[in-house]
Amino acid sequence: MAATAISRGMPRSGMSTGMRRILTHGGIFVALILAWEVGARTGFLDPLFFPKPSAILASFWRIYFVQGNIWYHLYVSLGLVFAGFAAGSILGIALGSLVGFNSLVRRFIKPYVIVLEATPRIAVAPLLIAALGFGAQSKIAIIMLVCFFAPFINTLSGVVNVNEEKLELFKSLGASKMQILRKLVLPEAVPVIMAGERLALTAALSGVLVAEFIQRDQGIGSLILVYTRNLNMASAFACIFTLTIVGFLIFKGMEILDRRIAFWNHEDGMARVGALRKGRWAKQAEA
Amino acid sequence: MADPFPEVRPNRLWGLSRLVPHLALFAAIIALWEVSVRAGLITSIMIPRPSAIGAAIVDLYFVTGTIWPHFFVTLTEAVVGFLIGAGIAIALAVGSSLSDPFKRYVTPYAIVLNVTPGIALTPIIIAWFGFGMGSKMALAAVISFFPIFVNTLTGLTQPDGEREELFRSLGASHVQIFWKLRVPSALPLMFAGLKIGLTTALIGAVVAEFAQATHGVGVLMNRFSFQLNMGASIATLLSMTLIGLILFYTMEFLDDRTVFWRREERRAAASRARARAWKRRTGK
Amino acid sequence: MKLLRTLAMTAAFGLTAGAAVAQTTVNMINPLPRSTNFFPLVVGEELGYFAEEDVEVNLLPSDTSIPYVAFIQNGQADLAMLDPFETVNARLAGADIATVFEVMQNAPEGIAVAADSDVQSMSDLVGTTVGLVSDRDRAFLQSALATAGHSLDDVETVVLGEAGPTLAAAVRDGTVSAIAGAAPDWIALIANGIETRLITPPELLASPANTFAMSVEAIDGDKRDAVEGFLRAWCKGMHAATVNPEAVAAILKKNVPEEWEIEAAGQLYLDMSIGMNVSVTERCGDVQPAVWTGIQPQMKASGGITDIVPVEDFLNDSYIEAANDFDRDEVASEINAWAEENM
Numbered sequence: 001m002a003a004t005a006i007s008r009g010m011p012r013s014g015m016s017t018g019m020r021r022i023l024t025h026g027g028i029f030v031a032l033i034l035a036w037e038v039g040a041r042t043g044f045l046d047p048l049f050f051p052k053p054s055a056i057l058a059s060f061w062r063i064y065f066v067q068g069n070i071w072y073h074l075y076v077s078l079g080l081v082f083a084g085f086a087a088g089s090i091l092g093i094a095l096g097s098l099v100g101f102n103s104l105v106r107r108f109i110k111p112y113v114i115v116l117e118a119t120p121r122i123a124v125a126p127l128l129i130a131a132l133g134f135g136a137q138s139k140i141a142i143i144m145l146v147c148f149f150a151p152f153i154n155t156l157s158g159v160v161n162v163n164e165e166k167l168e169l170f171k172s173l174g175a176s177k178m179q180i181l182r183k184l185v186l187p188e189a190v191p192v193i194m195a196g197e198r199l200a201l202t203a204a205l206s207g208v209l210v211a212e213f214i215q216r217d218q219g220i221g222s223l224i225l226v227y228t229r230n231l232n233m234a235s236a237f238a239c240i241f242t243l244t245i246v247g248f249l250i251f252k253g254m255e256i257l258d259r260r261i262a263f264w265n266h267e268d269g270m271a272r273v274g275a276l277r278k279g280r281w282a283k284q285a286e287a
Numbered sequence: 288m289a290d291p292f293p294e295v296r297p298n299r300l301w302g303l304s305r306l307v308p309h310l311a312l313f314a315a316i317i318a319l320w321e322v323s324v325r326a327g328l329i330t331s332i333m334i335p336r337p338s339a340i341g342a343a344i345v346d347l348y349f350v351t352g353t354i355w356p357h358f359f360v361t362l363t364e365a366v367v368g369f370l371i372g373a374g375i376a377i378a379l380a381v382g383s384s385l386s387d388p389f390k391r392y393v394t395p396y397a398i399v400l401n402v403t404p405g406i407a408l409t410p411i412i413i414a415w416f417g418f419g420m421g422s423k424m425a426l427a428a429v430i431s432f433f434p435i436f437v438n439t440l441t442g443l444t445q446p447d448g449e450r451e452e453l454f455r456s457l458g459a460s461h462v463q464i465f466w467k468l469r470v471p472s473a474l475p476l477m478f479a480g481l482k483i484g485l486t487t488a489l490i491g492a493v494v495a496e497f498a499q500a501t502h503g504v505g506v507l508m509n510r511f512s513f514q515l516n517m518g519a520s521i522a523t524l525l526s527m528t529l530i531g532l533i534l535f536y537t538m539e540f541l542d543d544r545t546v547f548w549r550r551e552e553r554r555a556a557a558s559r560a561r562a563r564a565w566k567r568r569t570g571k
Numbered sequence: 572m573k574l575l576r577t578l579a580m581t582a583a584f585g586l587t588a589g590a591a592v593a594q595t596t597v598n599m600i601n602p603l604p605r606s607t608n609f610f611p612l613v614v615g616e617e618l619g620y621f622a623e624e625d626v627e628v629n630l631l632p633s634d635t636s637i638p639y640v641a642f643i644q645n646g647q648a649d650l651a652m653l654d655p656f657e658t659v660n661a662r663l664a665g666a667d668i669a670t671v672f673e674v675m676q677n678a679p680e681g682i683a684v685a686a687d688s689d690v691q692s693m694s695d696l697v698g699t700t701v702g703l704v705s706d707r708d709r710a711f712l713q714s715a716l717a718t719a720g721h722s723l724d725d726v727e728t729v730v731l732g733e734a735g736p737t738l739a740a741a742v743r744d745g746t747v748s749a750i751a752g753a754a755p756d757w758i759a760l761i762a763n764g765i766e767t768r769l770i771t772p773p774e775l776l777a778s779p780a781n782t783f784a785m786s787v788e789a790i791d792g793d794k795r796d797a798v799e800g801f802l803r804a805w806c807k808g809m810h811a812a813t814v815n816p817e818a819v820a821a822i823l824k825k826n827v828p829e830e831w832e833i834e835a836a837g838q839l840y841l842d843m844s845i846g847m848n849v850s851v852t853e854r855c856g857d858v859q860p861a862v863w864t865g866i867q868p869q870m871k872a873s874g875g876i877t878d879i880v881p882v883e884d885f886l887n888d889s890y891i892e893a894a895n896d897f898d899r900d901e902v903a904s905e906i907n908a909w910a911e912e913n914m
Contacts (some may be wrong), residue, residue, distance in 0.1 A: 026394065048736040048743075049414045059832075067828045106890055111309060117486055118531020120493040123508060123524050126637040130333040134598075134631045150434065150483055157479045192476065195441050199434050199483070206404040206430075210494070213406065214634040217604055222632070224407060226604065226829045229737040230840070231763040235832060240407045247402025333641045410736045418729045497636065499732030501706075506730070509636050510706050513657070515664040517638070 019121065048233060055234035056241070063238060070223065077219040079210050080136060084143025085204040089151045089197055091144065096155025096193075117149045121207070125214045139211035146207030147200040154196030158189030194258045201254060205247050338526070339518035347522055354507065354526055361492055361504040362530050364420050368427020369488035369534075373481060374431045380439035384469070390440075401433035405491055409498045423495040423503070431484040431490035438480025442473030478542040485534045493527060504530070574614045576613055595797035596627045600639050601652035607823050607830050607840045608755055609674070611808030611848060617822045618905055624800025631820045635705070638665050642802040643786045649794055650783045650801070654705060654753075655866060658784060659876045662885050667787045669887040672856040672894065673782040675847045680711045681776075683757050684749045685742050686766030687772055693719035693772060700727040702741050704752030710875030711775070712751040717872060718772040739765055753780055756842045762836035778866050779859065780847075790887065802894035806855035810899055811906040812845045818910035819845075825913075849904075858886045 033053050039045035040052040063070040095113070099106040125142055132138040153165055170184050212221025220239055227236035317337050322460045347354040379397065383390035405426055411430070416422035447468070454464050496505030504527050511520035547557050605613050615621050621628055631648055633639070639651040640661040652674060653661070661668050682701075684690045693715055698878045703709055713723050729747065731738045738756065739746045743765050750756070757767045785798070820841055824831040831837035850856055851879065861880045867879045 006487070021391070025392075046740065048740050049411050062832065067832075069828055107305075108309070108312065114532065114535055115528055118535055119524065119528040120490045120505075120531075122490070122494050122497055123505065123527055126512070127333060129633075129637060130641060130645065130647075134600075134633075134642075153479055153483060157475060160477050168469070191441070191445075192479075195437060195476075199437065202401050202433070202485040205402060206406060209406050214637065216632040216634065217630060222604055223829065226606070228410065228543065228831075229733075229759060230830050230836060231736065231739055231759050232829070232832055232836075233736060235829070240403060243407065244403045247404075248398060251398055251402060265312055333638065333645075407610070413732070413737050414740060499730055500739055501728065501730045506706055512636060512638050513707055514660050515638055515666070517642060 010280075035159050048231070051234040051237055056237045057234075059235040059238040060241075062124065063235060070220075070242065073218055073223050074246075077221065078246065080143060080211070080219065081204045081208050082141050083136075084140045084207060085147050085201050086141065088144035088147025088204070089200045092148045092151030092196070092200065093155050093193060096152040097159055099152075100156045100159030104263050113149075113152065116145070121145045122210050122214075125211065129215065134215060139208065139215060142211040142214075143204050143207035146203045146210070150199035150203060151193065151196040154192045154199075158192030159185060180194070190261060191258075194254075194261065198251065198254045198258070200245055201250055205243060205250075209243075233286065290463055304478075325490065329435075333517055335518045335521065340521050343516075343518040343522035344525070347519060347526075354504070354523065357423060357502055357504050357507045358526055358530065360420060361423075361489075361496065361527070362533070364423040364492035364495075364503070365427055365485075365489040365530065365534065367420075367484050368492055369431050372428035372431035373435050375428070376435035376484070377439055377477075380436050381441060383440055384443035385465070397433060397436055400429065405430040406494050406498075409495055412495070412498055418499065418501070423492045423500065426495040427488040427491035430494075431488035434487060435477075435480045435484040438483070439473060439477045442476030442480075444467050445472060445476075447472060468570040474546045478538070478546060482535065482538045484541070485538050486531055489531050489534060519569045593895060594622075594625045594627045595802045596629050597650065597794065597877055598629045598631055598648045599650045599652070599801075600631040600633055600648040601781075602632060605630060605827055607837065607847070608758075608844050608901055610812060610819060610823060610841065611805045613826050614811050614819055614822050614906075615804040615808035617826060618802035618808070618811065618909060621801065624797070626797050626800045626804065628801065632671050638645070640664075640668060640784070643668060643784060643789070646786075646789075649789060649798060650785055652781050653784045654780055654782075655778060655863070656710065656870060656875045658782065658885065659867065659870065659880050661784070662880045663876065663878055669787050669790060669885050670782045670783045670784050670858060671790070671798075671887050671890045672783040672805075673779045673850065673852075673858055674856065676779050676859070677849070678852050680708065680714050680751070680753045680778060681769045681771035681782065682712070682749050683742070683767045683769055685745060686768045688745065688748070688768075690748055690770060692770060693721065697721055697725045697762055697911060699748035700746070701727055702731040702738070702747035702750040703728055704731060704733055704738065704750060704756045706730055707875075708751040708753075710870065710873040713776055713873035713875075714869045715751070715772050718774050727784075729742050729765050735759075739763065742767060751795055753773045754843065754847055758840055759836075761835075761843070762839035775866075775869065779862060781906050782858075784854075787887075790889065799890060799893040802856065802890050803897055806894050807897055807902050809848055809850070809855055810902050813849060814844060814903040815906045815910055816841070818906050818914065821910070821914050852893050857891050858888050860886055 036045065036050065037053045040047060040050050095109070099109060121142055124145065125138075128141050129138045129147075132141055166184055166188075167180070170180050175183070208219065209221045209224075212219040213225060216222040216225055218242060224236050224239045227233070227239065317326055321337045324334065383393055408429065409422075409426060412425045413422045416425045450468055450472075451464065454468055456542050459467070492503070493505045496503040497509070500506045508520050508523040508527070511517070511523060547554060601609070603609065607613075610629070616628065631642075639648070639653060640657065642648040643651045644666060650671075651668075653670075658668070658670055669777070682696075690696060696716070699713060703712065709723070709728060712726075712728065716722060716725065731741055731747070731750065733756065738750065738752075739760050742750060742757075742760060749770065760767055783802075789798075813860060820838060823841060824837065852859060863882045863886060867876070870876045871879055
């Protein structure tokens with residue numbers, strides 16, 4: 001009797017939706033990997049371009065734990081990525097805001113920025129190295145160039161495309177330019193700027209690779225080159241997947257950051273901050 | 288939508304008074320450069336005199352015409368790659384905005400594709416698409432996919448509660464809400480994405496050319512660099528820039544025409560055109 | 572006692588610090604990071620030969636889309652590794668550089684085919700697609716075709732990109748009938764089981780593939796001693812491989828593990844590299860005026876260079892004497908001692 005009573009109260013399926021989703025995604029992924037392994041072993045997939053997943057795993061083990069040679073290169077490359085990203089996006093946001101607000105600057109700087117962006121960075125790299133010398137500084141400069149434009153354009157777009165009715169509302173309530181900037185323009189622009197940042201960071205990963213293909217002394221890029229040159233495709237893939245994983249982690253990190261900063265764009269975030277502010281307001285009212 | 292700080296439109300540069308300051312600044316920079324090289328202040332073999340670059344430009348474009356086939360090869364690679372990448376990106380973004388499960392399945396793979404640097408995928412892409420223009424277009428498509436996808440998706444999923452309520456209260460269907468509200472609101476952001484995507488496509492094409500190519504501006508530039516003909520090499524680099532500019536301004540033009548309500552004059556012109564059409568239709 | 576010990580330690584520190592300060596950095600720009608391909612560098616560093624000469628090697632491995640010559644001119648590099656086309660073109664462009672050392676005397680460019688292909692000579696290539704490792708190899712292909720009376724118009728060319736899977740697949744699958752490149756390009760193929768065979772016309776076999784160039788100004792400049800030391804250490808490293816190649820293999824495995832993950836491939840790579848690096852001339856790295864005079868007419872005919880430069884204008888052997896000034900037996904005993912300790 002008691003047993004049936006308990007079982008009636010229990011939920012039917014033992015899994016939450018989140019759990020089920022992870023399992024579905026995971027299942028698909030594993031199926032793809034198995035298909036790849038089979039394909040590579042039977043010769044269906046060219047071993048020169050599709051090394052066996054088992055070989056790739058073996059490489060992961062080797063370069064991370066047995067030889068441990070990847071750690072230093074990873075450290076170097078990531079250092080460059082973050083330095084270049086920080087420098088590039090700060091410059092991009094700053095210039096984007098400046099240009100968005102100031103038509104005179106916009107007129108003069110626009111042609112040069114466009115020309116700079118229209119030129120593929122890989123072609124400009126030798127000139128940068130000649131100007132700045134070999135070493136981290138020219139690599140960071142290349143990454144900066146790559147990271148600059150997305151935040152710049154998105155910031156500019158965000159600043160310029162403010163909702164007109166909201167602007168009217170603000171003006172009718174007698175808001176000063178400063179208030180308009182802080183309470184209307186910036187909040188409207190932030191989601192767009194954040195989207196630009198995400199693009200910039202992933203672009204930075206590409207940028208560091210380009211920089212390291214040209215100046216190939218150290219870093220994941222140079223490692224990929226050595227492995228590719230020696231036809232050790234399993235290890236080359238291990239390096240590429242390392243970058244994918246790192247990029248994915250960075251991307252997810254940015255997403256979390258975006259939720260926190262541009263909370264009004266997301267329902268739950270808005271609810272959370274709304275509740276927080278309500279609490280604060282109530283406390284102020286009491287005081 | 289208008290600027291918070293209304294100002295004179297900078298796009299209309301036709302007036303000579305607008306153009307002159309730009310030309311003056313540019314001429315000053317070039318003159319300074321030429322003088323520096325002649326005076327021996329800049330001696331690097333990598334920075335030739337502007338006059339040498341100018342001579343190379345005249346030679347490559349008009350005298351021998353060496354650059355034209357390569358120019359068009361790279362331009363085609365970038366444009367076709369972009370169209371493919373943009374087509375797929377927009378389709379997937381629209382699908383993702385309409386269906387949450389779709390979005391959940393597509394987004395991880397889109398992100399994975401994005402975070403894997405294109406330059407590392409080059410050998411595989413060349414293997415799949417061959418030695419010709421195909422592999423450059425493919426890399427261009429792969430690299431330009433993500434900015435367009437992300438921007439379009441963000442644009443389509445921006446919360447716009449009041450307006451949506453207004454539409455719904457007027458009895459609009461889902462389809463109408465999508466086409467009349469979501470799409471127009473998304474367009475500015477989408478075009479920002481397309482602009483980035485187009486220049487990124489050019490980068491993809493050039494990177495693929497640097498890795499392996501027989502024709503194209505990238506190949507030509509390397510050839511001149513190797514022969515230490517830096518004047519011609521930089522002239523070729525500028526050609527790459529020219530291609531990029533052509534692409535960018537084409538996109539700006541399309542942006543201007545499509546997202547017309549952002550510009551006062553365009554909005555007025557469009558309103559007038561619609562008024563005329565309405566008059567014709569209702570016969571008033 | 573304590574004072575004496577402190578003084579002694581300070582003196583010791585001072586001396587070592589002084590020794591460290593006395594080190595000169597030699598900047599060398601070449602296409603590869605430390606590699607089996609240029610093993611004298613790795614071996615020399617492992618056995619302390621560069622440190623003995625108070626030289627610290629700063630390697631600047633860079634893509635060849637960067638004109639190396641520009642960097643020895645502006646002083647960012649002291650030595651640049653160039654091939655004959657780059658050297659002559661640099662002189663023709665007015666760069667004041669000199670070739671001071673021949674790094675690889677035995678790595679001729681060549682035309683390679685898959686071992687099992689039917690192609691036996693240049694004439695068999697007519698009407699086919701020939702792969703080029705890079706755009707620059709077109710000139711060599713042209714010279715090779717010219718020796719058999721053909722021209723570039725008789726073949727289709729496609730650029731394959733430097734080494735890597737694209738090149739390997741093209742050879743293996745026969746997508747191209749042959750490839751025009753240099754030995755380092757097909758070493759990786761051979762080491763990975765894709766057998767190749769050379770059909771290079773004999774007239775083109777003698778060509779110093781890699782040489783060190785310096786800016787003429789710098790030759791008698793303040794890094795004179797450092798560069799002498801660098802080249803001497805390089806020669807010692809080269810000599811060690813002729814004495815004890817197994818020890819050299821161990822040194823490379825230790826310092827460049829990425830190239831030795833597949834052991835057999837690494838070993839093959841080394842065997843071929845030894846063949847390419849070890850000088851044929853009596854003196855290590857000696858410049859060969861006769862060879863340079865001989866190859867330029869072909870280079871010009873193939874369109875790779877616009878004019879011929881007299882060899883006395885750029886060949887400079889002032890470093891060769893000093894580079895060879897070492898005791899070969901001492902090197903032999905040192906490499907054997909290393910082997911004792913580490914293997």
